[in-house]
Amino acid sequence: MIRSQINRSGEMEVFVCVVERGGFSAAARACRMTPSAVSKLVARLEARLGTRLVNRSTRAFQLTPEGCAFYERATRILADISDAERSAGAGEEPVGRIRLNTSSSYATHVLAPILPEFLYRYPSVSLDLVQTDLIVDLLAERTDVAVRAGPLKSSSLVARKLGDTAMMVVGSPAYLARCGTPQTVEDLDRHNRLGFGYVRTVDGWPMKTNGDVVVVPVVGRVQASDGEGLRRLALGGAGLARLAAFTVRDDITAGRLVPVLEPLNPGDREAFHAIHIGQGGPLPSRVRALLDFLGERGRLS
Structure with missing residues (x-):
């Protein structure tokens, strides 16, 4: 089967459904497929990827480490596809999941009081909040936005100052x-x-x-x-x-x-910045919405 004939996003949607529903039978009902068809689809996906994604038994359903990594990437890719489709249409409502890395101090004293407002503004956006004072590799950690304190080193990252x-x-x-x-x-x-x-x-x-x-x-x-x-x-x-x-x-x-x-x-004084990976193209609307919101409501004074 050549690459153009593979419905990759469709396979990802079914696999994500299997994970989130906790098994093939529940996913089959949600996707309006037979359990056998779902099982065969996941098997084809594993064969193409060359790795096992799911450990199967009659009593338990368990993702392998490779399955966990593929699930996280698949959910992000599907969110990006959905975001691209919405942005290309008449409306550009932000949608999808954002992974935000920030210090516990910023999360506790700045973000927590204003987060309900952000979620109310953008009901189709969800947030994964990772709290650490350590500097992380945004690409390796699949991070959309990070809030960092202190001077920034020269890099390909794009920064928006949030005050000091x-x-x-x-x-x-x-x-x-x-x-x-x-x-x-x-x-x-x-x-x-x-x-x-x-x-x-x-x-x-x-x-x-x-x-x-x-x-x-x-x-x-x-x-x-x-x-x-x-x-x-x-x-x-x-x-x-x-x-x-x-x-x-x-x-x-x-x-x-x-x-x-x-x-x-x-x-x-210690400066704070919201940073993201700069690749020269437009940002997903969900990421742009968060950056604009932090610039408006998440500033330090």
Whole structure:
């Protein structure tokens, strides 16, 4: 069978239905096919791909690792096809699934309050939200949009700035009552400095002293993989943390955290960008809708 005679999208639709319905019989009913026809279609697909997608037994249905990977790609391809068809027609309503990678801090303090509005605006769009402070490979992780903090390296990625935020050192009232409030850079030697468990662009706390800016090493007994984890540790009284102002603003207002060493704060700011892979062509409408929404409602100030 030559390539042009293969209905690839049709095969993908049936395979996705098999996965989402949990078996051949249920998929056959949904697709108005016989279970035998569905089974043969999946077998032909496996033969063409040269790998097993489904482990079959009389009692269980289980995807292989290759089947899981193919399912994720197939759902994305089908969403792109649907999006292309809608965009080519009279209406351009965004439709499909978006994979968004962002830090836990941005997801908690910026995205979560506005996400219901985005879903209401675009009822045909769904969102896969992946939270991590680590920089991911958008192509390898099949990510449509990522929100990243800090300076951007030169690359083929396209960036839209979402503003920037001040940084500040904070501690809980209980911790400061127990360990004292630092007044100088030297005082930090007597404090537990909560840090990140991975290398950052500036691996330390910038501080003004004697007219210069020095970077104080983060030496502490606890590290965390994301800013939201550090915030919770600071709230619990584990030590001092240097965090983005937008993540602790409500805590400071409520008295749960207290800024310290503000006279020594050099005033540096951390930029946030929404990035995506730039390939020179138009973006899917669902991705463009999310980028426009973040630029409108997801900005930092």
